[in-house]
Amino acid sequence: MDRLRTKFLGKEMSSPLVLPAGVLDISFSSYKSASENGAGLITTKSLTAESRTGHKGPVVTEVEGGMLNCMGLCNPGIEEGVLEIERFRKYSNAPVNVSIFATDEFAFAELAKKVNDTKADFLELNLSCPNVMDEFGVPLSASEKVVTGIISRVKSVSTLPVIAKLSPNVTSFTKIASAAAEAGADALCMINTLGPGIDIDIETGMPVLYNITGGLSGPALKPIALRLIYECRKAGLTLPIIGMGGIITGEDAVQMLMAGADLVGVGTGVYYRGPEIFGKINKEISDFLERKAIDSVGSVNRIV
Numbered sequence: 001m002d003r004l005r006t007k008f009l010g011k012e013m014s015s016p017l018v019l020p021a022g023v024l025d026i027s028f029s030s031y032k033s034a035s036e037n038g039a040g041l042i043t044t045k046s047l048t049a050e051s052r053t054g055h056k057g058p059v060v061t062e063v064e065g066g067m068l069n070c071m072g073l074c075n076p077g078i079e080e081g082v083l084e085i086e087r088f089r090k091y092s093n094a095p096v097n098v099s100i101f102a103t104d105e106f107a108f109a110e111l112a113k114k115v116n117d118t119k120a121d122f123l124e125l126n127l128s129c130p131n132v133m134d135e136f137g138v139p140l141s142a143s144e145k146v147v148t149g150i151i152s153r154v155k156s157v158s159t160l161p162v163i164a165k166l167s168p169n170v171t172s173f174t175k176i177a178s179a180a181a182e183a184g185a186d187a188l189c190m191i192n193t194l195g196p197g198i199d200i201d202i203e204t205g206m207p208v209l210y211n212i213t214g215g216l217s218g219p220a221l222k223p224i225a226l227r228l229i230y231e232c233r234k235a236g237l238t239l240p241i242i243g244m245g246g247i248i249t250g251e252d253a254v255q256m257l258m259a260g261a262d263l264v265g266v267g268t269g270v271y272y273r274g275p276e277i278f279g280k281i282n283k284e285i286s287d288f289l290e291r292k293a294i295d296s297v298g299s300v301n302r303i304v
C-alpha cells in the first residue's frame with residue numbers, strides 16, 4: 001500500500017482518498033469508520049454558526065446515475081461539530097478538513113477563527129451548496145467578487161490552509177477557480193453537487209423530495225468533474241485539487257488523477273459499496289499502479 005502514500009498541503013496521507021463533506025453524519029464514529037476503511041483525509045459535514053435541523057424528509061432519492069439530496073445543511077453548529085474532531089483524534093492521526101458554511105465574508109471569518117484552536121488540519125469553505133437556494137439564493141461561488149472577498153478575509157484570520165469548494169453550476173468555472181487561487185486559496189475542492197434536480201413519483205403525482213429539488217451526486221457527475229478539473233489544469237492552475245463527483249471504482253479514481261486531481265473524494269460511492277469502498281478503491285488503484293509499474297500515486301501522468 002506504500003504506493004498510495006502521498007502528501008497534501010504538507011501533511012502525510014496514507015491514501016489519496018477523501019471522505020467529502022456531508023455524505024456521512026457528523027459523528028466521530030463515521031469519521032473513524034471512513035478512516036479505518038482506508039480514507040486518507042476526513043472532511044466534516046459543513047458546519048454553520050448555529051445548529052440547523054435541515055429540510056424535512058424525504059431528503060434523499062435515488063435516480064438514474066446517482067442521487068438527489070436536499071439535506072439543507074443540517075448540522076449541530078460549529079461549537080459542537082469541532083468537538084467531534086477531538087473525539088476522532090483519540091483513534092486516528094488522519095488529517096481532518098473542517099468544512100464551514102456561512103452567507104458572507106464576515107460570518108465565514110468568524111467561523112474560521114473558531115476552527116483555528118482545534119485539532120483540524122485544513123479549513124474548507126463550502127461556497128457551493130445548491131440545496132439551500134430557497135433560503136440563501138444562488139451558491140456563493142457563482143460570483144468571482146464574492147469568492148475573492150470570502151477567501152481573502154478568511155485567509156487573513158485563519159491559521160490553517162484554506163480549501164475552496166466550488167460549484168459546477170456556473171457559466172465560467174475556470175474564472176471562478178482562478179479568482180479563488182488569486183485570492184489566496186491553498187487548494188480547490190471540486191465539485192459540489194450539480195443542479196438542483198427534481199424526481200417525481202407518478203403514482204402520487206408528487207415530487208419525491210419534500211423540498212422538491214435536490215443536488216445531484218454520483219456517477220452522472222463524473223464526466224463533468226473530470227472536464228472541470230482538466231480545464232483548470234489547462235488554464236494553468238497549479239494549486240492542489242481534491243477531485244470528486246461519481247467516484248465508485250479504482251478506475252474512476254485514476255481518471256480523476258489523470259484529469260489533474262491530487263486527491264480523490266468518494267461520497268455517494270459509500271451508498272453504493274458501503275464504507276468498505278475506501279479499502280476497495282485503494283486496492284484497485286494499487287493494482288493499477290503495480291500493473292503499470294508506477295511507483296507512487298503522485299506519479300500518475302496527467303492528460304494535460
Ligand SMILES: Cc1cc2nc3c(=O)[nH]c(=O)nc-3n(C[C@H](O)[C@H](O)[C@H](O)COP(=O)(O)O)c2cc1C
Nearest residue numbers: 020021022046069126191192217218245246267268
Ligand atoms: C447526502 C449528501 C450531503 C452532502 N453534504 C455536503 C455538505 O454538507 N457540504 C458540502 O460541501 N458538500 C456536501 N455534499 C456534496 C459532496 O461533498 C460531494 O461534493 C458531492 O456529493 C459529489 O461527490 P460524490 O458524487 O462522490 O458524492 C453532500 C452530498 C451528499 C450526497
